[in-house]
Amino acid sequence: MVSDKNSVERIIKNPNLTQRIEPDWCDRPSIEVAPDLIGCTLLRQMPDGPLIRALIIETEAYAPGDPACHAYRGKSKRNAAMFGPPGHSYVYLIYGMYHCLNVVTEAEGIGSAVLIRALSLDSLPPQLTPEQAKKPHRVAAGPGKLCRALEIDRSLDGVLYHPANGLWLEHREHSVSEPDLVQTTRIGITKAAEQPWRWYLRDHPAVSKK
DNA sequence: ACAATGATAGTT
DNA sequence: ACTATCATTGTA
Numbered sequence: 001m002v003s004d005k006n007s008v009e010r011i012i013k014n015p016n017l018t019q020r021i022e023p024d025w026c027d028r029p030s031i032e033v034a035p036d037l038i039g040c041t042l043l044r045q046m047p048d049g050p051l052i053r054a055l056i057i058e059t060e061a062y063a064p065g066d067p068a069c070h071a072y073r074g075k076s077k078r079n080a081a082m083f084g085p086p087g088h089s090y091v092y093l094i095y096g097m098y099h100c101l102n103v104v105t106e107a108e109g110i111g112s113a114v115l116i117r118a119l120s121l122d123s124l125p126p127q128l129t130p131e132q133a134k135k136p137h138r139v140a141a142g143p144g145k146l147c148r149a150l151e152i153d154r155s156l157d158g159v160l161y162h163p164a165n166g167l168w169l170e171h172r173e174h175s176v177s178e179p180d181l182v183q184t185t186r187i188g189i190t191k192a193a194e195q196p197w198r199w200y201l202r203d204h205p206a207v208s209k210k
Numbered sequence: 211a212c213a214a215t216g217a218t219a220g221t222t
Numbered sequence: 223a224c225t226a227t228c229a230t231t232g233t234a
């Protein structure tokens with residue numbers, strides 16, 4: 001079970017068993033990619049040295065024709081990456097102080113993406129605030145918090161998920177059992193709020209909200 | 211319940 | 223130019 005602590009430790013000890021997620025895998029509807037990304041690994045080569053591996057615990061899908069999707073009203077400077085090729089990032093600033101990280105889905109020209117909402121980190125980034133150090137399992141519990149922890153901002157907008165860019169994805173090493181994958185409604189939106197396009201690992205301590 | 215904080219989209 | 227809104231978070 002992926003949420004089991006021993007499984008996480010096994011993944012950390014066997015990094016050579018993993019396989020990078022490539023753009024073609026992301027070339028399908030965000031509503032399919034979002035649940036499939038649960039249990040996959042996000043890797044971040046921090047600018048100042050350490051490599052951080054993180055299990056994806058929580059995602060949300062944003063689709064074409066979805067009023068809650070940033071791409072709903074067409075292409076703009078901010079959301080251009082959503083219309084770009086799959087397997088790239090879309091990073092935006094929200095509420096003037098937090099960044100959010102997405103995986104772009106579907107072919108170029110189609111505006112859709114998966115928001116990464118929570119991660120379980122294998123190691124803690126340097127320079128934690130006392131607040132963060134107190135609850136290490138919550139350091140990446142939320143889309144704004146995970147970008148702060150991994151030093152992700154708009155300079156990483158529109159880049160290919162690839163080691164060369166210091167940011168990439170790897171496939172699951174362990175399957176996620178059906179009962180552990182919870183599907184529910186998205187958080188923090190007012191439009192299309194009834195769509196059940198959020199997924200998370202049941203009972204995982206890094207889930208942003210119940 | 212609400213303030214922090216800035217970019218964006220829609221309206222004068 | 224002005225204003226409401228926003229895929230959030232921490233504090234009260």
